[in-house]
Amino acid sequence: MLKSRGNALVVLHITIFIWGWTGILGRLIEQSTFPLVYTRTVIAIIGIAILGIALRQPLGWRSPDLKQWLLTGLLIALHWITFYGAIKISTASIAAGCLASSTVFTALLEPFWFKRSIRMYEVVLGAIVIAALLMIFGLETEHRVGIVVATISSLLSAWFNVVNGVLVKRDNAFRIGFYEMLAVVVVMGLACAALGELPPPLWTLANDQIGYHLLLGIVCTTIAFTAGIAVMKQLSPFTVMLAVNLEPVYTIIIALLIWPDSERLHVGSYIGFALILGCLLLNAWWQRRLKAHEGAEPEPLVQG
Secondary structure, eight states: OOOSHHHHHHHHHHHHHHHTTHHHHHHHSOSOHHHHHHHHHHHHHHHHHHHHHHTTOOOOOOOTTHHHHHHHHHHHHHHHHHHHHHHHHSOHHHHHHGGGGHHHHHHHHHHHHHTOOOOHHHHHHHHHHHHHHHHHHOOOGGGHHHHHHHHHHHHHHHHHHHHHHHHTTTSOHHHHHHHHHHHHHHHHHHHHHHHTOOOOOGGGSOHHHHHHHHIIIIIIIIIHHHHHHHGGGTSOHHHHHHHTTHHHHHHHHHHHHHOTTTTOOOHHHHHHHHHHHHHHHHHHHHHHHHHHHHOSOOOOSSOO
């Protein structure tokens, strides 16, 4: 489906722009974290099934990787719980901005899964992104809990993206996404039932809330999630995660336009944006240079 690195990069950046809206929709949706994530994933898995059937993508469950798909779904569930939890206890900008730290976690996790040494430039670029994050938010003492929760979410995001970078080499992105979403639906359904927070049927909600849920479930999850997995056939997890640092940039800009009073930015934030964009450009140049010297991507540690 994505036969060149150039096409994969275009799809990746469209996907990241869509992801930039997830934090905004999370704030607009008038539900607590667990019902919100459950509703999102129920809509998403229905969407993935319909889209997969329409595009004649295989969705059969027989695979030696089925257990890994389901376990990865658990990581995704925890990532979304902490991400939307951070939004509810702080702001959309802080929750999205902290995802920039995923580059550091990816630089530490990817070598294990791809059986290679840590590349120093990955750590350096990740450190620059962290510095940019600190410049954007300064020392937001009133949001310390939100920052901690969002950083945990960032670690989980890096973890499941690195794992998907291995899994997608061996199977179809639709099938992987379907069973990962299935695991999230089951986990979140059980959690909501245990907490007595099962959400009401979607059609009983206000029209604007229905619209927000459908955008989050179909556009931001069904389409963007499967595209985010598919691009890893051409791109390394570190390249994907470094590009994902544009997500908080989009989220912060959109949040500023919608809520100018509560999401007002400092001049240092724009310097932080420039650093993040600079890292993206530097990474693209370095990856091309590295590929020219080393050839193919390193083999994954987990063999099919």
